[in-house]
Amino acid sequence: MKAIVKQTPVLEGDINALSSKNYTTRYMLVGALADGTSTIRFPAHSEDSDAMRRCIRDLGAELIETDDTMTIRGFGRHPKAVSELDVGNAGAVLRFLMSVAAFCPDVTFVNKYPDSLGKRPHSDLITALSGMNVSIDHNGGKLPITIRGGQPKGGRIEVSGNVSSQYLSSLLFMTPLLGEDSEIVVLHDLKSKVVVGQTLEVIAQAGIQIEASSDLMHYRVPGRQRYEPKEYIVQGDYPGSAAILAAAAVTQSNVRVLRLEETSKQGERAVIDVLRAMNVPLTHERGIVHVKGNGKLKAVEFDGDHFTDAVLAMVAAAVFAEGTSRFYNVENLRYKECDRITDYLNELRKAGADVEETQSEIIVHGKPEGVEGGVEINAHYDHRVIMALTVVGLRSKQGLTINDAHHVAKSYPQYFDHLKSIGAQVELVD
Known part of the structure; x- marks a missing residue:
């Protein structure tokens, strides 16, 4: 599907933020790991969350779902023995379930997206699990991956946090169920510490005790614990809403996004701080972000590791800011669905943006007058790239055509519908 995005001067209206994908997948996982029935209110619906639904069902969880409520009868420490699991293009789901699969005798994670998830590395988690009495066959640290477990062991576990925090989160979900106490030591640096905080928050809500050091680099995990069946309420999603807020920031707008807890x-809640620093007129009260954009922005400098999944949307806004913006400490963006630095910036240049990169930063020389556009650009199978490029299209004199725009469904299937509901001129073509 192609998205033809035309220059749109004015946006106006209200949007209910999607439910958080990150919290939904984590709540589904702890529900599956519980002995008993858990309830999730307002679960997200996207390709990633659907991948978790599909896989935990395959592993033996029983799911019943109505419009806004999901109940999960979990399998606890005893997932069903399955031969294959299909996580689609969902990297976090793959990594979380690699540790769960260690309780199974022989599971292969298949490679359905060789040009996206199939290119992403998982070696650091493979190394950690291999030291826990788990045998793993893999393709140079990439899919397909076969895990032969059944009797994983705790103890001292070392895992690198250089590439992704998802490896650590995966181990934190699994180790409380082991027969032994565990000590998890994070080697090198730890990317996206804020997301590890979300993992710890959800695990604690499920009744699990984990002792974490203040720098999140060292953990003591008592074994022989049980996840408790609980009721969870999913909050609104900041990463997806970041693109909507960026679109409002670069246009003449009067847009409210609801369900975003202060x-x-x-x-990614940090996007409120980024936009304020850009001089975007906005308020954030009672869970509502209200943007009255005037299209006039100033350049900023921010540590992007604090809001990884919203960096691309903020870069899109910075394309139209007065001055030079810099988003640093973002090397982990290179290891996502695509290289979100080089691939994304190449598409921005096609649209007329003036951008530079180093190994770990994105530099944007703003063009307040707008960019020319009038070209076809590629999505690189990446939902975040699609959303961010759409923001640029709204301020492109000749618009933009985004190829493979259907991949936005990975996290935000309603993205284009929501944009059109507030006045964006977008045409979708099969």
């Missing part, structure tokens, strides 16, 4: 632990 006290949320989502790191």
